[in-house]
Amino acid sequence: MTTMAGYLENKSDMIVHHLATIIPNCEIYYAKKEDKTCFVPDMLEEAIKEKFTPYLQCCK
Numbered sequence: 001m002t003t004m005a006g007y008l009e010n011k012s013d014m015i016v017h018h019l020a021t022i023i024p025n026c027e028i029y030y031a032k033k034e035d036k037t038c039f040v041p042d043m044l045e046e047a048i049k050e051k052f053t054p055y056l057q058c059c060k
């Protein structure tokens with residue numbers, strides 16, 4: 001996992017989380033390490049293009 005990442009994808013539920021506005025009990029914390037992935041470019045548009053759904057509580 002890259003420390004520079006702005007967004008983190010959870011491959012098990014196809015939801016993308018925004019690390020800058022992440023909530024304390026965000027479900028990404030409970031995701032398995034192998035399910036969490038970063039992407040390039042690090043933009044919400046890219047995640048949506050990859051069929052990920054923004055998690056509204058952290059993607060504002």
Ligand SMILES: [Zn+2]
Pocket residue numbers: 016017018022023026027028055057058
């Ligand atoms: Zn989240």
